[in-house]
Amino acid sequence: MRKNLYAKAAGILLLLSLFLLLGGCSSALMDPKGQIGAEQRTLILTAFGIMQIVVLPVIGMTLFFAWRYRRGNHNAAYTPEWAHNTWVEVVVWLIPCVIVLFLAGLTWYTSNSLDPHKPIAEDGEETLEIQAVAMDWKWLFIYPEQGIASVNEVAFPADTPVRFRVSSASVMNSFFIPDLGSQIYAMAGMDNDVHLIADEEGTYPGRSTNYSGSGFSGMTFDAHATSEEGFDEWVEEVKASSKSISFDDGYLELLKPSRNHPVEYFSEVSPTLYDDILNIYHSGEPVEVLPNETGYKHASSDHQEQDGDMAMNAEAAE
Structure with a gap:
């Protein structure tokens, strides 16, 4: 029992120490100083937020199922013959498809608006x-x-x-x-x-x-x-x-x-x-x-020099 308590305490201290170590870190991408950088940050945060619609429920349900259907819970329903539910299928497939379509549209739009070759100067503004x-x-x-x-x-x-x-x-x-x-x-x-x-x-x-x-x-x-x-x-x-x-x-x-x-x-x-x-x-x-x-140095010049050296060596040998 004590070993388990020590292990949990060590895990909590390790987690807290990670936050302390990361507290001194900074990210230029998340703290931009220019218009292009700011738009890219918005794109990163938007895409990240949209993906959480899938990520967070999956993580939450994984933890919930592990707790709900643990060995010690005898009240959990046991349905070995269950195989299909239309509403579950709709939710599982529809939401990811909508997210993929939205991200595809966002990627297409920003690929054009944030094209690095696209001038950002307004009319009459010098570059x-x-x-x-x-x-x-x-x-x-x-x-x-x-x-x-x-x-x-x-x-x-x-x-x-x-x-x-x-x-x-x-x-x-x-x-x-x-x-x-x-x-x-x-x-x-x-x-x-x-x-x-x-x-x-x-x-x-x-x-x-x-x-x-x-x-x-x-x-x-x-x-x-x-x-x-x-x-x-x-x-x-x-x-x-x-x-x-x-x-x-x-x-x-x-x-x-x-x-x-x-x-x-x-x-x-x-x-x-x-x-x-x-x-x-x-x-x-x-x-x-x-x-x-x-x-x-051109490769052709190298070959010419080598050919000349070989010819001079051949003449000297004769």
Whole structure:
């Protein structure tokens, strides 16, 4: 008897400790700071609530049946010949079907309204464009209108629609700022995009959510949602940097894999840099990023070099 009491007490303490441990946790998805994130939270909570119409009665009836038809209850009805009840069948099948149809309609509607490629700017409202390039293991952000670039830090005014054009200079990654909403995949040679907006000022963590190698854990960045004046000040701070970047000058050096790369500013950026990064994968030839050397190397060039070396070795042997 005492062992059972101790076991129950231990179970209760364990349950209470779980609530205490989870008390310090937070969820960016449930506390969004942007319009898209808020709509996604509503979708999650709505779908979760609708599903409880099935989940809660099933759990409740399971517990009730276990208690009602326990071995010690001799008053429970015993009907071994019972096999069918029309009303039970109607309830069991009709309610789940209605819920599935409702969730299907909700999914169809939100798939269109929350399409990451759909602009969120109203008529006459300007959209800030930022080009994001995933590297090993860092993020390059290019501002074509301002003519600047940054690494592992991005800034934009709050209440201003932002269009992120997203691509990758290496393997697949996923661009995500949880507080603001949708994530989008970054793939080499693909010009993807996602529209986001911050409803209030703050610094929000961003990261890749698609594993991309040994330095993946450090592939994070800070997204600063500022006032208009704060954004102008940030732009001026970036322009004060002495560094510049273009495809032939600076980019190939930045392309080398690095872990926990520090924030870096470029006061001048080639206006065609983002397109140059895309076009390297559109040449029709395989592209290999060499981790220990600078730049790209075409597979066809490798074969030509190998053939040349073999020919020189053959001549030397003769």
